[in-house]
Amino acid sequence: MSERIAVLGAGPMGLAVAYQLARDGHHPVIFEADDRVGGMTASFDFGGMQIERYYHFHCISDADFLAVLDELGLSSMMRWTETRMGYWFGGQLQAWGNPVALLRFKGLGLLAKFRYGLHAFLCTRRTNWRPLDPVEASGWIRRWVGAEAYEVLWRRLFDYKFYDYADNLSAAWIWSRIRRIGRSRYSLMREKLGYLEGGSATLLHGLHGDILRHGGEVRLGAPVERIVIEDGRVRGVVVGGQRLAFDKVVSTVPLPFVPRLAPDLPEPILARYRALKNIAVVCVIAKLRRPVSDKFWVNTNDPDMDIPGIVEYTNLRPMDAHIVYVPFYMPGEHPRYADPDTVFIDKVKRYLMQVNSALGEADFLDVRANRYRHAQPICEPGFLERLPPRKLPVDGLWVADTSHYYPEDRGISESIGFGRMLAREVVA
Structure with a gap:
């Protein structure tokens, strides 16, 4: 039976939810506060050049992204490039990202280099991340690479991204980042990353158009003011002061917005959102x-x-x-x-x-x-238990954002894969 489903947010996850729902014969309606689709992947006019507001790249392991490109007939727009990494340290730009660069790096002793390389290698081979969820990341890295390598290669990366939270992050989250980049290599010495001709807009326009062709709707400049919950189930949403009826609601906006959007949720659930x-x-x-x-x-x-x-x-x-x-x-x-x-x-x-x-x-x-x-x-140790469930104790309501595919870092492919899975779950 076809259902009318509201999807909040037109980032990659929200688009993927609506894309799957529409292809499965349902009627999704996306509500997006911005004047364009894409969220953090959206482009803007940079002096006559259309470019993403925030940088994005693709790895050869991004299976969900590559699958949707194939379905949309956009695979021919994918390009792969051999890329190089560097490290600005000691007032000079040094090569980085492969074993030879590590050995030649000026600023580390031989033992520190060996320990760093061994840790990176083992991270690419690890598959079970759950034991790392409750482990604090900076201490975990220090134990593996030693104080010297941590100080030179890691500490400032932690400090200048997380500041006061630098010593309270989950090792599982850090591990996933090391593994993803490691798996983008197509040989020991070479790294290959990808981009779409036309940038992320190529994918966004493809998803947007496919949703419309399959009977969905995308309403831009239409922020949802409230999710209507009555008698233990979702009844619809309020947009522009008007109440609109829906069978189900799927929110993909950042979790900190949820207490304002759904103040009628049980207080213990709201407290979990506020703590994030x-x-x-x-x-x-x-x-x-x-x-x-x-x-x-x-x-x-x-x-x-x-x-x-x-x-x-x-x-x-x-x-x-x-x-x-x-x-x-x-x-x-x-x-x-x-x-x-x-x-x-x-x-x-x-x-x-x-x-x-x-x-x-x-x-x-x-x-x-x-x-x-x-x-x-900010994925603290034990983040898996702190994260509110995507299916809430309200009939017809699902809430998720990029936090829900922890320990993976936010990414277009991860958002697409999770969004499509969520869409199937909603109508199961």
Whole structure:
């Protein structure tokens, strides 16, 4: 029997939910507060160039993403590129990301290099992550790689992404990041990452169009004000002051919004949502006349730089100008998050000119900053038990965001796979 189902949020997960529901003969209606689909994958006009607000890349292991491309007839738009990593340490840009680069790295002793490499290798071979869920990550890494390698290669990555939470993260979450990058290698020495011709917009437009063709709806600029719950079941949503009836509701918006959207949920459930914490991001995008380096991804360990890394996007996806993303992660309540965009933009110019001394002010064609308050969940030890269930104790209501495919990091492929699974569960 066909059901009328409200889907909150048009990011990759919400689109995937509606895509699967529509293809299965139901009538999903997506409500999105933004004026475009995509969430963190949405693009914007960057001086005549359409580009994502936040950087994205694809790994050869992204099976759910590749499957939906095939279904949409978009597989021919996929491109794979051999990419390079770097590490800015000791005032110089060093090669990184393979065993030879590790051996040649200036700043570590031989034993520290061996322990670091062994840990990374074993992470790619581990399959059972649950024993790592209650383990604190920084201590786990120190025990494996030693104090020297942790200080040089890890500490600032923790500090400049999580600040006060740096010593209270789940080892399972860190493990999943190490494994994903490790599995993007197609040989011991080479890394291969992918991009879509036209960027993420190619996928977003494909999903959007397919939902419409199969009888679904996508309503933009239409934030849901309230999920209507009566007599222990969901009755619909309130949008623009108007109550709309639905058989079921699936929310994919960030979990911190749930207490405001569904205040009629039982208080113990609301308390679990309120206890969740998120990292915010200010992502600066620079358009340059010339490249900064030949690296796609550069980790940074520099006392003068309060960033975990630099992403030179056009070393993955060629474009008309050189595009660099520089993310500033921090808890949303951190005072620095309130700084004006110009503070972050000035820092980025200085940092990039420090990495490449040949760059000057005239090489910066345009620089913008985008912000997202709920960019990433803070996955503390034991996060699996803290996470509210996706199926709530209300008939017809499901609530999930990227936290629900923990320990995997947020990603387009993971959101698609989880969203499609959720859609099937909703109508099972």
